[in-house]
Amino acid sequence: MQSLSAPIYQVAQIQTLEKLALATTNGDGSVLMHRAATVISKYIRQYKPQPQHIRVFCGLGNNAGDGYLVASLLLQAKFRVTVYSIAPIAKLTGIALQAYKTYRKHAGKLSNLNKINFGKSDLILDAMFGIGLNRELSQPYINAIRIINQSQCPVISIDIPSGIDANTGAIKTQAVKATVTITLIGLKLGLFTHAAVDYCGTILLNDLNIPAKVFQQITPKTYISQPTLLPARKRNSHKGHYGHVLIIGGDLGFAGAPRLAAETALRTGAGLVSIATRATHAHNLTANCFELMAHGIKNSAELQKLINQASVIVLGTGLGQNTWGKMLFNTAIKSQIPIIIDADGLNLLAQQPMHNSNRVLTPHPKEAARLLNCPTVTVNNDRLQASTKIQQQYGGICVLKGAGSLVKSEHNCNLNTTSNPGMATAGMGDVLTGIIASLIAQGLSLSEAATTGVYLHGQAADLAVEKAGQRGLLATDLIPYLRKLVN
Numbered sequence: 001m002q003s004l005s006a007p008i009y010q011v012a013q014i015q016t017l018e019k020l021a022l023a024t025t026n027g028d029g030s031v032l033m034h035r036a037a038t039v040i041s042k043y044i045r046q047y048k049p050q051p052q053h054i055r056v057f058c059g060l061g062n063n064a065g066d067g068y069l070v071a072s073l074l075l076q077a078k079f080r081v082t083v084y085s086i087a088p089i090a091k092l093t094g095i096a097l098q099a100y101k102t103y104r105k106h107a108g109k110l111s112n113l114n115k116i117n118f119g120k121s122d123l124i125l126d127a128m129f130g131i132g133l134n135r136e137l138s139q140p141y142i143n144a145i146r147i148i149n150q151s152q153c154p155v156i157s158i159d160i161p162s163g164i165d166a167n168t169g170a171i172k173t174q175a176v177k178a179t180v181t182i183t184l185i186g187l188k189l190g191l192f193t194h195a196a197v198d199y200c201g202t203i204l205l206n207d208l209n210i211p212a213k214v215f216q217q218i219t220p221k222t223y224i225s226q227p228t229l230l231p232a233r234k235r236n237s238h239k240g241h242y243g244h245v246l247i248i249g250g251d252l253g254f255a256g257a258p259r260l261a262a263e264t265a266l267r268t269g270a271g272l273v274s275i276a277t278r279a280t281h282a283h284n285l286t287a288n289c290f291e292l293m294a295h296g297i298k299n300s301a302e303l304q305k306l307i308n309q310a311s312v313i314v315l316g317t318g319l320g321q322n323t324w325g326k327m328l329f330n331t332a333i334k335s336q337i338p339i340i341i342d343a344d345g346l347n348l349l350a351q352q353p354m355h356n357s358n359r360v361l362t363p364h365p366k367e368a369a370r371l372l373n374c375p376t377v378t379v380n381n382d383r384l385q386a387s388t389k390i391q392q393q394y395g396g397i398c399v400l401k402g403a404g405s406l407v408k409s410e411h412n413c414n415l416n417t418t419s420n421p422g423m424a425t426a427g428m429g430d431v432l433t434g435i436i437a438s439l440i441a442q443g444l445s446l447s448e449a450a451t452t453g454v455y456l457h458g459q460a461a462d463l464a465v466e467k468a469g470q471r472g473l474l475a476t477d478l479i480p481y482l483r484k485l486v487n
Contacts, residue, residue: 006205007220008415009186011131011166017185017218021210030095033062035208036184037069037099040158043182043204044070044123045077047156052121053080055153057144059128059162060087065096066158067127068103075106082111086128086144113144118151126157126176131166131188137173145174154179160191161199168382169194169404177201184208186215189222192415193383193404222384225407225414227452228444230269230486242271243441246310247317247434248303248328249343250277250285254318257343257430259285260475261317262292264434267483268456270441276306276328300331307331312338312440314433316345338440342433346371349394357410359396360436360450362429368400384413397450399436401429405454409447416451418458422470431475432457435482456485 009017018032025031044054056071058064064087071081083103089110092100126148128141137145145163148155155178160166163175169190178201183191185207191200207215234241245265250258258275262285265273272293275285279296286292297303307313315332319325321344329348332339339359341349346363350370361371365383369376371390379386379400387400387408398408405416435457439449460481465473 006187006224008189008192008222008224009218009220010189013218013220014131014166014185014188017210017214020214020217021185021208024211024214029062030098032208032210033065033069033095033099036066036158036206037073039184039206039208040066040125040156040182041070041073041077043180044074044125044156047154047180048079048121048123052123053082053119054123054125055116055118056081056083056125057128057148057162058083058085058087059141060091060096061130061132062096063127063130063158064092065099067125068096068099068108070125070127070158071108072099072103072106075103075108081108083108084113084116084144085110086113086140113147116147116151118153122151122153124148124151124153124155126155126162126178128162128176130159131190133163133165133172135172137163142174145176149177155201157181157200159184160188161196164190164196164199166190168384169196170381171195171199175199180204182206185210186220187224189384189415192417193402193406194380197403222406222413222415225416225418225451225455227455228448230439230442230444239271242269243311243438243443244272244274244309245270245312245314245434245437245441246274246276246306247314247437248276248332249315249317249319249325249345250275250281251318251320251322251325252278252280254320255281255285256427257318258314259289259292260427260430261314261434261437263289264431264479264482265314265438265441266291267479268435268438268486270438274306274310276303278324297328300327303328303331307335307337310337312340312437314340314342314437316341316343316348317430317433319344319348321347338446340433340437340440342429343367353393355393355395357395358446360399360440360446361390361394361396362399362401362433362436363390364401364429384408387413397446399432399450399454401432405458407447407451407454412447414451416454416458418455418462420458420462420465420470422465422473423458423461425473425475427475428457428461428478431478431482456482460485
């Protein structure tokens, strides 16, 4: 098994890789299938060193063929194996049919779903659907998945849990909840985003020894995020070398949002941080963080003076959509310096769409839906397409937040694998904008800052929950870990 520092492919690209790989086996698809079965059976023997009862659920295609060959190998290893064919055997064709015949030659038996009585040491192998699934499931498969998910047995899925769209991570009616997913050839986007993140368990990759020259013929559109390391600071430094971040927001009742972004920007290395906010908030925002500079803003002229001194702007944290917030937005949006737009800044941008390549947008799915004027479910059902459309329509970088956050630039897309459910709490987005702004102020490009910022944001949260757990995690809990991580 390989590490996850790898490109992520779409289904059509994996299918192309399979075709190209066939040329290295003289067109014999069974060679790749035997490699897959060998890899999976070896893992099962490591997972269950003592022969146990392995229950294999098979469908129709090559995924089912993998399942039948794994079952054959396990029988030879003296495991007790039962196969449940959810599709009629008469419909099997090609190498999947050959694999079935191999299983039968080894005295393999088929059983009926109605006769299952799971034991405590049983293990389930899910080989019903692979990456080609693009329709809602029919009843036999829905029933099989229900039985698997209710079994309380460990489940290993081949390539992707049955019922998941490998391109989008959407659930096609119902999906297997895997303990481990052994994905083959290359990583698929649908393993890491949308609803699939709760179904795939531990993800392991094996490329089936396909030659590197095959992979070099395909250019993936998405990659696992890798952070950019900040350079060591010169001894001959001063605060001006590390940028001046201006946080704009904090309407009445929302002073906490800009304060979170501002303190985070300081703690992750920005040289100076100012807050442009309501006059009634300005004095209190520097309490317990005297290094911040807060300014009460009443009109555009006052804000413009601060913009002229800044090297990067955060626009939208607690901004509101009233007259005051709109005035700040309309003034700041004209600036030529980098802008990170979040929260109500995104909502105001959706009302008056404009393109600018010098900014980072950080929407969650509902904000993304407003930017695209579509239902939120449309965004969630194809997050890559949604982030791509936002980037094309509005320019710059789009950070589509959520499990498997996507950082989409004009030419690349990075998928983040750090983070945890404890982050589903108020203020996390404000912390993220502070990180990204700080990294831009310190010299990273917009794309580097967005990708690295999302990565560090999730990594800090992962560290923060190690001892105390996920529930009760606060956005401010991330700040001490962020300071360590940027160093």
